[in-house]
Every structure is written in C-alpha cells, then in structure tokens.
Amino acid sequence: MLSALRREDEGGRIPETWRLSTDGRELLFDAFTRFALGLVLLFALFPIWMMVMNSFKSRSQVMTENPTLIPSEFHVSNYFEMWQRFPLLDYFLNSLIIASVTTVVTILIASLAAYAFSRYDFPGKGKLELSILGTQMIPGVLILLPMYLLFINIQMQVGIPMKDTYHGLIFLYSTFTIPFAIWMLRGYFDTIPKALGEAARIDGCTRLGALFRVVMPLAAPGIAATSMFVFLLAFNEVLFASVLGSDTVTPFAIGIQEFQTQTQTYWGQMMAASTVATIPLLFLFVLFQKPIVSGLTSGSVKH
Amino acid sequence: MLERAKSGFTRAVPNWVQVRIPRLGDDTRFAYKLLLPAFLMMGIIHFLPIVWGFYISFVQLDASYVSNWWNAPIVGFENYAKIFNPNTIVGAEFWTSLRQTLVFTVGSVIGIYTLGLGTALLLNRDFRGKLAARTLVLVPWIAPAVVTVLTWQMMFRTDTGMINHILRSVGLIDGSFFWLIGPRSIFAITAVWTWQNFPWAAIMLYAGLQSIPEHLYEAAETDGAGRWGKFRYITMPQLKPVSVVIVLLMVVWTLINFTVPYVLLGASPSDSGKVLMLFIYNYAFSNWSFGLGAAMSTVLFIVAMILAYIYYTRVIGGEFEGGAI
Numbered sequence: 001m002l003s004a005l006r007r008e009d010e011g012g013r014i015p016e017t018w019r020l021s022t023d024g025r026e027l028l029f030d031a032f033t034r035f036a037l038g039l040v041l042l043f044a045l046f047p048i049w050m051m052v053m054n055s056f057k058s059r060s061q062v063m064t065e066n067p068t069l070i071p072s073e074f075h076v077s078n079y080f081e082m083w084q085r086f087p088l089l090d091y092f093l094n095s096l097i098i099a100s101v102t103t104v105v106t107i108l109i110a111s112l113a114a115y116a117f118s119r120y121d122f123p124g125k126g127k128l129e130l131s132i133l134g135t136q137m138i139p140g141v142l143i144l145l146p147m148y149l150l151f152i153n154i155q156m157q158v159g160i161p162m163k164d165t166y167h168g169l170i171f172l173y174s175t176f177t178i179p180f181a182i183w184m185l186r187g188y189f190d191t192i193p194k195a196l197g198e199a200a201r202i203d204g205c206t207r208l209g210a211l212f213r214v215v216m217p218l219a220a221p222g223i224a225a226t227s228m229f230v231f232l233l234a235f236n237e238v239l240f241a242s243v244l245g246s247d248t249v250t251p252f253a254i255g256i257q258e259f260q261t262q263t264q265t266y267w268g269q270m271m272a273a274s275t276v277a278t279i280p281l282l283f284l285f286v287l288f289q290k291p292i293v294s295g296l297t298s299g300s301v302k303h
Numbered sequence: 304m305l306e307r308a309k310s311g312f313t314r315a316v317p318n319w320v321q322v323r324i325p326r327l328g329d330d331t332r333f334a335y336k337l338l339l340p341a342f343l344m345m346g347i348i349h350f351l352p353i354v355w356g357f358y359i360s361f362v363q364l365d366a367s368y369v370s371n372w373w374n375a376p377i378v379g380f381e382n383y384a385k386i387f388n389p390n391t392i393v394g395a396e397f398w399t400s401l402r403q404t405l406v407f408t409v410g411s412v413i414g415i416y417t418l419g420l421g422t423a424l425l426l427n428r429d430f431r432g433k434l435a436a437r438t439l440v441l442v443p444w445i446a447p448a449v450v451t452v453l454t455w456q457m458m459f460r461t462d463t464g465m466i467n468h469i470l471r472s473v474g475l476i477d478g479s480f481f482w483l484i485g486p487r488s489i490f491a492i493t494a495v496w497t498w499q500n501f502p503w504a505a506i507m508l509y510a511g512l513q514s515i516p517e518h519l520y521e522a523a524e525t526d527g528a529g530r531w532g533k534f535r536y537i538t539m540p541q542l543k544p545v546s547v548v549i550v551l552l553m554v555v556w557t558l559i560n561f562t563v564p565y566v567l568l569g570a571s572p573s574d575s576g577k578v579l580m581l582f583i584y585n586y587a588f589s590n591w592s593f594g595l596g597a598a599m600s601t602v603l604f605i606v607a608m609i610l611a612y613i614y615y616t617r618v619i620g621g622e623f624e625g626g627a628i
Contacts, residue, residue, distance in 0.1 A: 036421070036425055047498070065463055128338065137607040175348035253449040257566070271457070274450035281446065293441075
C-alpha cells in the first residue's frame with residue numbers, strides 16, 4: 001500500500017485497482033500525523049512529567065536503579081520539607097520582587113519606544129532598530145565583566161551598594177529585556193489602527209494620552225504576553241545572578257541549585273520546588289497563548 | 304545619531320533660502336523623546352560595556368585591580384596572543400573550547416531546525432485537538448529553563464537516571480553511561496538545548512507554512528506534483544526567509560547560551576562540555592583573569608556580530624522591515 005503511494009507521488013502511472021481511494025489515503029496520512037505528533041509531544045512533555053512525578057517520590061523511590069514513571073506510592077512530604085531545608089520562600093520572594101519590578105519598568109519604557117517605532121518616521125529609525133536587534137547578539141560574559149567592575153566601583157567611589165541588591169539586578173534585567181519587549185510590543189501596536197490614536201488627538205488627548213488611554217488598553221493582550229516573557233527572562237536569569245545577586249537577594253534560579261549539596265542532592269524536594277515554580281507559569285501561558293503565539297511570530301514572516 | 308540627523312536636515316536647505324523651516328518636526332522630536340529612556344539604559348548596559356570590555360581585553364586585569372581597574376597595566380595584544388597560541392595553557396584550552404562550542408552549535412541548530420520543521424508540518428494539517436497540540440508543544444520553551452534543565456540533570460544520572468534505565472530496558476546499552484561527565488557531556492547539553500528550543504522553531508515555521516498562499520499548491524497540483532513535489536518545490540522555497548532567520552538567530556543564541564551548560568554540567572565541566580561561555584566565566588571569576596576573559600568574550604562577540612551582519616545583509620537586504628528577536 002505504501003509503495004503504491006510512493007510510486008504515485010513520483011508521478012508514475014498506477015493501475016486504477018492499485019490505488020487507495022482518496023479517502024483511504026487521507027485516513028492513513030491522518031493516522032500517521034497523529035502518531036508522529038504523539039511522539040513529538042511525548043518528547044516535549046516527558047521531562048515535565050518526570051519533574052511532577054518525582055516531586056511525589058520518597059528518597060528511596062528517587063534513588064533506585066529502576067526509576068518508575070509513576071511513583072508506586074505518592075508522598076507529599078517533599079512539598080512541606082522543601083521550605084525548611086533552605087530559605088526557599090525567600091528565594092521565591094526575591095525572584096518575585098525582582099521579576100515583577102523588572103516587568104513593570106520594562107513595559108513602561110519599552111512601550112514608549114515601541115510606540116515611537118510603530119507610529120512615527122524619523123531620521124535614523126532603521127539604524128536604531130538595528131541596534132536593538134544587535135543587543136541580542138552580545139554574549140552575556142562580555143557585559144558581565146565591566147558590570148562587575150562598575151558595580152564594585154560605584155559602591156566604593158559613590159557609596160551606593162549595587163552588587164547583591166534588588167535595584168542592581170532590576171536595573172540590569174530591565175535593560176536586558178527592553179530590546180526584546182520593544183520588538184514584541186511594536187508588533188502589537190502595529191495591529192492597532194492609527195486612526196484610533198488620531199481620533200483621540202482630535203478629541204483633545206495629548207500624544208502621550210493617546211498612547212496610554214487608547215493604544216495601550218487595546219493592546220492589553222499583547223502587553224500581557226510581553227509581560228509574561230519579560231517576567232520569564234528575569235526569573236530564569238542565571239549568569240548575572242550567580243555573580244551579582246547572592247546573599248540577601250539570591251533569586252530562585254540560583255537558590256534552587258542549593259538542593260544539590262556536596263554530599264547529596266535532595267531530588268524530591270528540588271522537583272517539588274520546580275513544580276511549584278512551573279505550574280503557575282504554564283497556567284498563565286495557556287491563558288495568554290493566543291497573543292503569545294502571534295507575538296512570537298510577528299515580523300518573522302513576510303506577507 | 305541625533306546630532307547627525309539634525310545636521311543632515313540643515314544641510315539639505317541652502318543658505319540663501321530665507322524661509323524658516325523647523326529643524327525637526329513636532330512628531331519627530333516627540334518620537335526621539337519616547338526613545339530616550341530606552342536608549343539611555345541600553346547605552347549604559349549594552350553599548351558602554353562593549354567599549355569597556357574591549358578596553359579590558361587589552362589590559363592585564365586580575366583580582367588586585369578590581370577596585371582600581373584604570374591602573375591595570377596595558378599589555379596591548381598580549382591577551383589575544385595568549386588565547387590564540389595553542390602552546391599556552393589558556394590557548395590550548397581555548398581552542399578545545401572553541402571546537403566544542405562549534406560542535407554544540409552545529410549539532411543543536413540541525414536538531415532544532417529539523418525537529419521544528421517536522422513538528423510544523425505535522426501541525427499544519429487539520430485535525431481535531433490541533434490547538435491543544437500547538438499549546439503543549441510550546442511547553443519546553445515556556446517552562447522555566449533552570450528547573451527543566453535540573454530535571455534533565457536528574458534524568459541523565461548515571462545509575463539511577465531515567466535515560467539510562469530506558470536505554471537498558473530496550474537493550475541499547477549494557478550497564479550505565481556517564482552523560483554529564485566525560486566525552487558524552489557535549490551530547491547532553493546539545494540534547495537539552497534542542498529540547499528547549501525546537502518548539503520556538505516549530506511555531507515560527509508553522510506561521511511560515513500558514514502564510515503560503517493556497518493557489519501555489521493548486522497550481523502545482525495541476526502540474527501533476529505529488530506530496531513530495533509540492534514540499535520540494537513550493538513549501539521549502541516559501542519557507543526559506545523564515546528558515547534563514549531561525550538558523551541564524553539560533554546559531555547566535557546557541558553560541559552565547561550560558562544557562563543550559565552551567566546548570567546541567569556545573570561551572571567547571573569536562574573538556575567535552577566546556578563551551579566558550581562556561582570557559583570564559585570560569586576563567587574570569589575563578590581565576591580572576593578579567594583581561595583574558597574579556598579578550599575571549601570579544602572574540603565570541605565578533606563571531607556573533609559577523610553572523611548577525613550576514614543575517615542583516617542577506618535576509619533583510621539592508622532594508623529593515625521585519626525579522627524576529
């Protein structure tokens with residue numbers, strides 16, 4: 001059957017009797033699609049499954065040579081014990097503070113710039129847009145070395161602590177996320193008709209008023225999607241946090257690695273903490289997936 | 304840039320013209336004001352550090368000069384000479400690291416693109432539950448990277464890991480493989496990075512597939528093209544622009560990725576998994592050789608910039624009208 005299909009596809013003539021009916025072929029192809037997609041989804045979701053399942057395993061269930069897909073017995077103790085071993089709650093709160101403030105700062109500043117790119121033509125526009133793209137090509141370590149010196153020296157010469165502070169990390173992260181956010185927001189602003197902003201101007205709105213009262217509310221789903229990405233980027237950051245964000249501001253991304261001590265790793269608790277960090281994000285993603293997907297792909301495909 | 308724009312405007316008006324023309328329109332000035340905060344911050348955190356990092360790459364900056372970096376002795380190209388000379392300790396390691404970084408990058412990008420394309424083609428068909436499938440495929444990309452990489456680390460364990468267990472059960476291996484130590488660690492980071500990023504490629508390619516006009520396929524069908532013919536002569540050429548974007552961005556992002564190798568293998572892994580970002584990090588903050596670290600970062604940056612330049616000229620053709628970050 002399959003060889004018949006292949007031969008026909010090559011353009012060879014096939015006796016009518018060999019042919020699978022069009023419906024049959026579609027059905028076969030459909031079955032293949034579902035099977036293959038199932039494999040892809042299995043690959044994509046398997047680690048998430050293992051994460052959640054291992055969070056319910058006891059130590060001996062994790063440390064066996066025959067690990068199981070589903071714990072033979074569900075233990076919830078990890079979810080209680082994880083808070084005690086390390087200041088996990090502090091790590092979560094640190095991350096929450098840093099990532100939330102970063103998100104607010106980023107969205108505010110990036111909206112202004114994105115609006116300028118979306119609505120106005122001005123000399124040097126192309127070059128500025130290019131420099132935004134260029135920032136995505138800079139290796140983190142190249143920035144980290146001077147930033148380390150800058151932070152230390154501000155502290156010594158000016159007296160303002162920068163290393164291991166909330167404001168230090170927030171300032172860094174906002175700047176990392178601004179180019180990305182400008183790009184995404186610009187795509188959303190482009191979809192809102194210019195006439196709406198102009199109508200608001202005629203009604204007596206200032207230029208900024210038109211942005212904040214008309215365009216931004218209409219782009220709310222896009223702003224939510226962008227916020228989620230910004231939050232995620234700040235939440236996930238490891239490189240700068242590992243050097244400039246220890247002590248009292250240790251974020252979750254660094255703190256969770258403490259479950260791995262010199263002598264042993266507390267896998268069950270680590271996976272419980274991971275699950276707690278992942279589920280709300282996945283929930284938010286499902287909620288905002290439409291604007292997220294459209295924002296991801298906007299501008300990448302030429303129409 | 305602003306200055307140049309202004310002078311460009313005045314020069315366009317000959318001296319003898321007596322009419323007063325505003326140098327910049329209200330709208331233009333407003334647009335620049337909107338851009339100011341963003342570019343001010345990017346100036347401090349992106350553009351200044353590049354210049355500063357470039358300077359550091361020419362000095363011998365170690366732990367004793369951290370608080371008075373401007374006193375560090377200038378050594379010219381000595382740092383660059385050291386890292387490129389395979390006979391020095393750092394040079395030998397740098398070349399190994401560069402090679403491993405290339406293996407990591409090429410392997411990942413091939414994996415991400417093929418897997419992404421396959422997934423996109425599957426998603427492009429009509430079936431029930433398509434929206435759910437599209438949502439679920441994106442999960443590896445959305446879930447926080449640190450926790451998923453730690454989960455992979457758990458699965459890659461030698462004696463108790465799921466991956467070795469599965470491979471043993473189906474009879475592919477006997478005993479246990481070391482995935483995170485030794486020569487296989489490059490495979491581990493490639494696999495995890497591929498897993499994390501193929502959804503992004505899939506969604507981008509899926510959007511590309513959706514934008515191919517139906518009439519092209521109809522025309523091909525009347526010409527007698529089969530499934531393969533349509534894929535080869537319609538789909539692939541139409542996907543070329545978005546494919547180039549994906550491949551180039553992915554190459555650059557893989558080159559400068561830190562989280563996956565660092566969380567999966569730790570700060571100082573075996574030679575096999577010691578990609579440049581880790582090696583530089585280690586050299587700068589464990590050995591406190593900022594000068595050498597900066598020289599290596601600059602090399603990495605230049606490589607990324609060359610690729611970005613190719614992207615800019617080839618894909619966008621000098622006219623900036625799209626492309627994704």
